Amino acid sequence: MKRVSNSFINIFLAILILVSIIGSVQLLPEIFNQTTKLFVYFFDILMIIIAVTLLSKKTQQLIVRLFSWFNEHISMKSFWLTAFGLIILWQMSSVFLISGTCFWDWQVIVERAMGNKDALPNYFSVFPNNLFLLKIDNAIWHFLGHTDEKCFILALNLINTLVIDLGTFLVWKVIKRQSLSVSNNISYIFLLMIYTLTPWVVIPYSDTWAFLFCALILYFSTYFGTFDSLWGYVIYASLLALIFNLAYFIKPTVFIILIAGSLILLLKLCTDKFWRKKYLKQLFMFGIIFCLTFCFIFVGFKTYLYQHNGIEKINTNMSMPLTHFMAMGMKGNGGFDFDDNAKHQAMGDWKQINDDSIHLIKKRYREFNGFAGYQKFLFNKQILNTSDGTLGWGHEGGFLHVFESDDNLKNHSIQRKMYLNNGNASTDKGDYRFIQQIFWIMILISILGSLKDASWFSQFLKYSAVGFFTFLLLFEGGRSRYLIQFLPILLVLSNLGIKVLFKDKSLN
Numbered sequence: 001m002k003r004v005s006n007s008f009i010n011i012f013l014a015i016l017i018l019v020s021i022i023g024s025v026q027l028l029p030e031i032f033n034q035t036t037k038l039f040v041y042f043f044d045i046l047m048i049i050i051a052v053t054l055l056s057k058k059t060q061q062l063i064v065r066l067f068s069w070f071n072e073h074i075s076m077k078s079f080w081l082t083a084f085g086l087i088i089l090w091q092m093s094s095v096f097l098i099s100g101t102c103f104w105d106w107q108v109i110v111e112r113a114m115g116n117k118d119a120l121p122n123y124f125s126v127f128p129n130n131l132f133l134l135k136i137d138n139a140i141w142h143f144l145g146h147t148d149e150k151c152f153i154l155a156l157n158l159i160n161t162l163v164i165d166l167g168t169f170l171v172w173k174v175i176k177r178q179s180l181s182v183s184n185n186i187s188y189i190f191l192l193m194i195y196t197l198t199p200w201v202v203i204p205y206s207d208t209w210a211f212l213f214c215a216l217i218l219y220f221s222t223y224f225g226t227f228d229s230l231w232g233y234v235i236y237a238s239l240l241a242l243i244f245n246l247a248y249f250i251k252p253t254v255f256i257i258l259i260a261g262s263l264i265l266l267l268k269l270c271t272d273k274f275w276r277k278k279y280l281k282q283l284f285m286f287g288i289i290f291c292l293t294f295c296f297i298f299v300g301f302k303t304y305l306y307q308h309n310g311i312e313k314i315n316t317n318m319s320m321p322l323t324h325f326m327a328m329g330m331k332g333n334g335g336f337d338f339d340d341n342a343k344h345q346a347m348g349d350w351k352q353i354n355d356d357s358i359h360l361i362k363k364r365y366r367e368f369n370g371f372a373g374y375q376k377f378l379f380n381k382q383i384l385n386t387s388d389g390t391l392g393w394g395h396e397g398g399f400l401h402v403f404e405s406d407d408n409l410k411n412h413s414i415q416r417k418m419y420l421n422n423g424n425a426s427t428d429k430g431d432y433r434f435i436q437q438i439f440w441i442m443i444l445i446s447i448l449g450s451l452k453d454a455s456w457f458s459q460f461l462k463y464s465a466v467g468f469f470t471f472l473l474l475f476e477g478g479r480s481r482y483l484i485q486f487l488p489i490l491l492v493l494s495n496l497g498i499k500v501l502f503k504d505k506s507l508n
Helices: 002-032 037-055 057-073 076-098 105-113 128-143 149-178 181-196 206-221 230-248 252-271 273-307 322-328 338-347 350-367 371-386 414-419 430-452 456-474 480-501
Strands: none
Touching: 002 252, 002 371, 002 430, 002 456, 037 057, 037 430, 076 149, 076 181, 076 414, 105 128, 105 149, 128 149, 128 206, 128 273, 149 181, 149 206, 149 480, 181 430, 181 480, 206 230, 206 252, 206 480, 230 252, 230 273, 252 273, 252 456, 252 480, 322 338, 322 350, 338 350, 371 456, 371 480, 414 430, 430 456, 430 480, 456 480
C-alpha cells in the first residue's frame, strides 16, 4: 500500500512539475533579452569559469584545496554569523530603500487599519479572509500611536521581514532534520535566494504570513509520533489545532495540508500493524483533542472577527462563494477578473452569486469544447501559476510605488536598480529575473528527485503539493505569487530530491 500510494501521487506530481519546468525554461530567452550589458559580461565570465572547472583537473584540485583551506581556517559558526549579519543588512536596507504604496489588496488593509473608511467600504464583507490580517495591522498602528502612512508601512515591512526570517528559520530546521550536510547546504542556498533575500520583505501581505504558518506546520509535523506520554499528545494536538486555526484565518487553503496529513495517517494506520498497535491509543486521543480544540477556537475566533472585531461591520451575505473563484479561474489566464468581481459584488447576495457562478462554470467549460480543450487550458494555467522564479514580482496592477521615488541617491542603490523602473516595481528587470529563474528551475528539477523517496513524510509533502497545485488550477490563479503560501513544502521536497541525488542517508 505504501508503494502504491507513492506511485499514485508521483504520477500527478511528476506531470505538474514537468509542465512547470517546461514553462520556466521557456521564459529564459525572454528574460535574458532583458538583462543589462554588464550582466551579460558577468554571465560570460561565469560560463567560462564553469567550463574550465569541468574540463580541467588542475582547476578542480585547486577548488578542492580552497575549500579545504576554508574549512581549516574559518569555523562554520563564524561563517554563519557573518552570513546572518549580511542577510539582515540586505533586508533592512531593502526595507528603507524600496518600501512604498500600491494599488492592490494589502494597501486596502493598511488604509482600513489606519481608520480610512473610504478605501473600498465593502472589501472585508466580500473578502473576509483578510480580517485577521486587518486586526494585526490595526493593533500595530495603535501600538505606534496612530503614526502616518509612511512610518506605518515601514514598521509593517520590518515586522514582515521578521515573519520572513522566522519562516526561513523553521524551514531550515525542517531541512536539517531530514538529511546530511551536502543536500542541506544546497537547500539553504535555494531557500535564501528564492525567498529570504528577495524584495518580498516590502510586501506586508498574507503571503509571507502563510509561508510562516506553513513552515510552522511542517516543523511540528516532524515531531509527530515522538511523544511517549499521553499528555505530550494532548499538548501537541492543542498547539497544532491553534496553529491550523491561525493559518486558516490568514489563508484558508491551509486545509489542504490538514487533508493531506489526515490521508497519510489513515494510510499508515491501514498498512503498519506495529505502528497501529503501538500508537492507536495516542492517535485516538490526538484526534479527539485536535478536533475539539480546533472547533472551539474556530467558532470563537470567527465570531470575534466577523461580529466583534471593532473595526468593520461584516455582511456575510456579500462574501464570495468558492464557485465565484472557480468561475474566475476558468476565464482568460485563470487569474483575478475585474468584470466577474464587479458583477458579483453588485449582486450583493450569496445565493445569487453562487447560482450565477455555477452558470458561468458550465458555460465556460462548454466553451473549451470538451475535456481535451480544458486540459489545454490547465496546461497553460499551470505554467502561469508556477513558471516565474520571482514569484510574481511586479505582476499585480500598481504592484509597488516607492517612497521618495525622485531621490537621486536612493535611485542609484542596488535594490532600486535591481527591482524598480522609475520608482515602480517592474517585471522587466532581467538581471534579477534571470538569477531567480535559474534557481527556480534547479528547485523544480530537484523536486523530481524526491519521486524516489517513498517515506510517509515525503508522501505527506507530495499530497500537499499536488493539492495546492490542483487548487490553483481549479480556482483563481494565473500568477506565481500564490506559490509563496506553500513554498516551504516545495523547498523541503527539493531537499529530499537533492538527498536522493547525493545519496545522503536520512537522519530520522
